[in-house]
Every structure is written in C-alpha cells, then in structure tokens.
Amino acid sequence: MLSSQLKIQGKKILKPMHSLQTIDYTDADAPKLFTASLRETGFGVLKNHPLQQQQVQHIYDAWQRFFDSDKKNEFLYCPEKFDGFFPTTEAESAKGHSTRDLKEYYHYYPWGRCPGALRQTIDDYYAQTISLATELLRWVQENTPESVTANFSEPLSTMIEGCSHSLLRILHYPPITRPDETKALRAQAHEDINLLTILPAANEPGLQVLTRKEDWLDVPCEFGNLIINTGDMLQEASGGYFPSTTHRVVNPEGNRRTRSRISLPLFLHPRAEVVLSERYTAGEYLTERLRELQQTDQTAETDARASADVS
Numbered sequence: 001m002l003s004s005q006l007k008i009q010g011k012k013i014l015k016p017m018h019s020l021q022t023i024d025y026t027d028a029d030a031p032k033l034f035t036a037s038l039r040e041t042g043f044g045v046l047k048n049h050p051l052q053q054q055q056v057q058h059i060y061d062a063w064q065r066f067f068d069s070d071k072k073n074e075f076l077y078c079p080e081k082f083d084g085f086f087p088t089t090e091a092e093s094a095k096g097h098s099t100r101d102l103k104e105y106y107h108y109y110p111w112g113r114c115p116g117a118l119r120q121t122i123d124d125y126y127a128q129t130i131s132l133a134t135e136l137l138r139w140v141q142e143n144t145p146e147s148v149t150a151n152f153s154e155p156l157s158t159m160i161e162g163c164s165h166s167l168l169r170i171l172h173y174p175p176i177t178r179p180d181e182t183k184a185l186r187a188q189a190h191e192d193i194n195l196l197t198i199l200p201a202a203n204e205p206g207l208q209v210l211t212r213k214e215d216w217l218d219v220p221c222e223f224g225n226l227i228i229n230t231g232d233m234l235q236e237a238s239g240g241y242f243p244s245t246t247h248r249v250v251n252p253e254g255n256r257r258t259r260s261r262i263s264l265p266l267f268l269h270p271r272a273e274v275v276l277s278e279r280y281t282a283g284e285y286l287t288e289r290l291r292e293l294q295q296t297d298q299t300a301e302t303d304a305r306a307s308a309d310v311s
C-alpha cells in the first residue's frame with residue numbers, strides 16, 4: 001500500500017479527512033497552498049485563475065447544442081485514434097464496475113476531428129489550459145521536498161512538453177429520465193490515470209471525493225472555480241507522495257434530474273517515453289490501464305446483454 005493513503009475495498013481515500021479549501025491563484029502563497037492541498041487531499045481548487053469564465057460558459061453552451069443535435073453522430077469516434085464522439089451506449093465503465101456511466105462525450109485533440117464551428121474556441125481553451133497546467137506543475141515541482149523530486153526523471157513541467165495526447169473531454173451527462181438508470185451513476189467511483197486533471201467547475205453540482213471515513217465529500221463547484229486533481233501517474237512518479245484520490249459524479253435529485261450537466265476535464269499526460277518510476281514509462285502505464293478499462297467495458301457489455309436477454 002502506498003504510504004500516503006488508506007485503501008478500503010480497493011478504493012483510494014483521503015488521509016486524513018480534510019475539507020477542500022479554495023485557493024486564490026493571485027495569492028503569493030498560492031503555489032505552496034496548492035501543492036499542500038494536492039498532497040493532503042489529491043485535489044486543489046483555485047479561484048481568480050487566468051481561464052476566462054465567459055469562455056468556459058461559451059463552450060458549455062455551444063457543446064450543449066452539439067450534444068442536443070444529430071450532428072454528433074457524424075463525428076462518431078475513431079476506434080484507432082479515440083478522437084470524436086462517444087455515445088451513451090459506448091460510455092466507459094469505471095474500473096471494477098460493470099455498469100456503464102450515464103454520459104456521452106467528445107474527445108478533442110488539436111490534431112483530431114472537430115466540428116468546424118466549434119474548433120477555434122476549443123482549440124484556444126486547450127492551449128490556454130496546457131499553459132496554465134505547465135505553470136501549476138512548476139508550482140508543484142518547486143514546493144515538493146527534494147527527497148521526492150530527486151526521483152523524478154525530469155521536471156514535472158517538461159514531462160508534458162511536446163505531448164500530443166493530453167485529452168480534452170467534453171462531457172455531457174443527459175437528464176435522467178428512466179427509473180432503471182438509478183442503478184448507474186453519472187460517473188462511478190474511479191481514479192484518473194493521467195498526471196493532473198484540470199476541470200472548470202461544471203454547470204451543475206455532483207462531483208464528490210471519498211474521505212477516510214468512507215464519506216463522500218462535495219467538491220466546491222462554484223462556477224468560475226478551477227478544480228485540479230492528481231492522477232495515478234503523478235502518484236506513481238512521486239512514490240505515493242501525491243495521492244490519486246477516488247472521486248465520482250452522483251446523480252441529481254428532484255427537479256435537477258431533468259437538467260443536463262456539461263463538464264470539461266483536460267487530462268494532462270506526459271510524453272509516452274517519460275520514465276515515471278522503475279516500473280513504468282508513461283506509455284507503458286497508460287497501455288496497462290487502458291487494457292484494464294477495456295476488460296471492464298467488455299464485462300459491462302456482457303452484463304447489459306444478459307439483462308436484455310432476461311427482460
């Protein structure tokens with residue numbers, strides 16, 4: 001077990017229990033506070049950051065229209081490159097879960113396909129977020145003990161330089177209309193595979209992180225905040241110093257069930273050849289985790305067929 005976290009039934013949880021504090025990006029101590037938050041909780045929440053709220057709102061609105069239209073089916077994902085639109089029937093299942101998440105999504109890479117009218121805005125956002133992520137990785141590097149950074153094969157901020165597969169996923173959680181959907185969640189409990197995830201607060205609540213008491217703690221979702229969490233690759237590279245904490249997106253209650261939720265995570269990846277640890281390069285780590293996810297998806301498909309057969 002990694003020293004910085006407890007494990008209960010295979011889930012990675014916070015140790016010790018902390019509430020998530022929002023950190024002001026413009027505060028002189030922000031680099032230190034942000035790194036401490038990642039260390040203690042696996043999450044960091046920033047306000048007054050450089051990503052424009054208006055731009056995020058514009059993206060939410062434009063992609064909501066895209067998901068509401070049939071146009072999305074013209075951009076069905078490419079099975080080799082994994083760019084494009086993934087319908088609800090193809091949505092992933094979290095590792096260890098046999099039910100597909102209640103979501104559809106679009107994988108955007110600057111080299112990949114994108115509806116023409118949506119490209120410029122999303123491309124600008126992608127570039128700005130990578131630039132901010134580079135700064136945040138510098139913060140982390142500079143505020144991590146040397147005993148940990150000595151094991152990094154190169155500075156964290158250069159690990160992502162020239163990487164073409166950091167993924168911007170535009171997620172749409174549709175309104176929940178069918179009673180049988182209560183068995184599934186918008187996103188089952190999982191950990192992110194990558195180095196860091198950069199996420200503007202979504203337009204509806206639901207994101208939760210698991211605490212040591214196995215309670216789910218709401219992540220502050222004030223619109224305009226930026227939520228950053230550690231992924232498994234940073235946990236691996238830091239020998240467990242930075243925990244990759246289990247999180248999920250719960251289904252809304254009452255009237256909120258009729259509302260869509262849009263979310264815009266950028267999954268930051270190192271170049272494939274970057275050495276994460278004695279055990280893995282980033283490429284090897286990703287391949288192993290994707291293989292596990294593929295097996296989970298096959299189980300979900302089998303279970304879905306089985307339940308269809310008996311209904």
Ligand SMILES: [Fe+2]
Binds near residue numbers: 190191192247
């Ligand atoms: Fe996640």
